[in-house]
Amino acid sequence: MRKTRRTYKDSLFRDIFNNEKRLPEIYECLEGASADIHDIRLTTMDEVFFDSEKNDVSFIVKNRHIILLEHQSTVNDNMPLRILWYIAELYRQHVTAKSPYQSKRIDLPAPKFYVFYNGRANMPKQWQLRLSDAFGDTKGAMELIVEVININDAAGNELLDKCAPLKAYSTFVAKVRESVHEGCTLEQAVPRAIQYCIANGYLTEYFTEKQEKEVFDMVSFQWDQELALEVRAEEAREEGMEKGMEKERVFSIRSLMANLQLTAEKAMDALSIPKEEQARYKAML
Numbered sequence: 673m674r675k676t677r678r679t680y681k682d683s684l685f686r687d688i689f690n691n692e693k694r695l696p697e698i699y700e701c702l703e704g705a706s707a708d709i710h711d712i713r714l715t716t717m718d719e720v721f722f723d724s725e726k727n728d729v730s731f732i733v734k735n736r737h738i739i740l741l742e743h744q745s746t747v748n749d750n751m752p753l754r755i756l757w758y759i760a761e762l763y764r765q766h767v768t769a770k771s772p773y774q775s776k777r778i779d780l781p782a783p784k785f786y787v788f789y790n791g792r793a794n795m796p797k798q799w800q801l802r803l804s805d806a807f808g809d810t811k812g813a814m815e816l817i818v819e820v821i822n823i824n825d826a827a828g829n830e831l832l833d834k835c836a837p838l839k840a841y842s843t844f845v846a847k848v849r850e851s852v853h854e855g856c857t858l859e860q861a862v863p864r865a866i867q868y869c870i871a872n873g874y875l876t877e878y879f880t881e882k883q884e885k886e887v888f889d890m891v892s893f894q895w896d897q898e899l900a901l902e903v904r905a906e907e908a909r910e911e912g913m914e915k916g917m918e919k920e921r922v923f924s925i926r927s928l929m930a931n932l933q934l935t936a937e938k939a940m941d942a943l944s945i946p947k948e949e950q951a952r953y954k955a956m957l
Contacts, residue, residue, distance in 0.1 A: 684890040685743035685788070685841060688878060689729045690716050694837045698741070699733055701835040702786060707733050715762055727758045738762060738781040744820075745791040752803035752816045755785050759816075785818040788838065790845055797822050797829045840874035848891060862888045921945065922956045929957075 689698065692714060696707045699818060715730045715738065729741040740755055740762075748754075771778050789795060803816040822829055825843045832839040847868050851861035866879050866887060879887070921943065928939035936957060938948045 683728065683743060684887065686716075686726075686728045687890055688837065688841055688875065689741060690714060692731075695729075697835060697837060699718055699731075699739065700738075701831055701838075702739070703737065703784065715765070717758070717761065730758070732766075732781050735779075735781055738766075738783050740783065742785075742786050742787045744787050744789050746793065747789070747793060747795065749801060749805070751787055751820075752785075752801050752818050753806065756803060756816055757781050759785075772951075780841060785816070787820045788823045789820055790823050790842060791848055792849075795822050795827070797827045837875065840869060843872075844869050844873050844879075858892060859888065862891050874908060918953075918956070919955060925953060925957060 676859065689695070689826050692709045692712045694920050695714075697711050699705070699707045699744070711734045713732045716730055717727050717730070725741060732738045738759070739757060742751065742755070744751070760849060766780065767778055771926070787801070799820050801818040801820060803814060804812060821831060823832060823838055825832070825842060825846055832842060847865035848861045851859060851864050856864070863884055866884060868874075869879050870876050924943055925936060925939045925945075928934050928942060929936060932939075934942065936954050937950065940953060945953060
């Protein structure tokens, strides 16, 4: 059995689901086909990959399918591109270096891509992300489809009723958030969520065997990532608004210069643009 290397920078999702014992149930729920532990071969990449990113879970089933699972707490429309990188690397590892140059066709496991979303934004139960969406109006010769599944309880996704490990993970995250919302610190919320899951049969074996501090460290790292992404998104929104204002001002300066025959300096004075900012706007004209 292949073991993935664990670090505190692994997410809780990655730690729970990189386990051959849990993946047959995941596979059956997603694909409607049965598999047992002997049919599963983990292929999750342990090394740091593309700007400190690692894929969450990947596994091959009976050499028929290669499944990539990713967990996201924020909506990321670029996920098809990331998964394209991942699957290219996984196929590279799957064959020998000489294989692509042989005349005989190489049999490959068929890829299936899933993202489990449990962020705070109100999203539908399920939707698709397509690589071709990034091409705009231009038609391309490639497509890659990612199924995004909302695993928040509020979304009412039927998959959670069929798949106990996913339901347990979703419940744990929901309990942590609920406690934090009620005023608990993360240090208080994680043990409460662990005890709730153990008492109610959600991944009881996992949470009983895991050290509480190890679970906290994984959740804390993920929590910090979520906050960082939220801050980044807010900064992007503010930057977008600022750039929009800049464009509007440049348009106004040009209009005054053209219609009233004003110099750039007089146009900027008329628009009450501060002197210390005028050189920057003049460079945009």
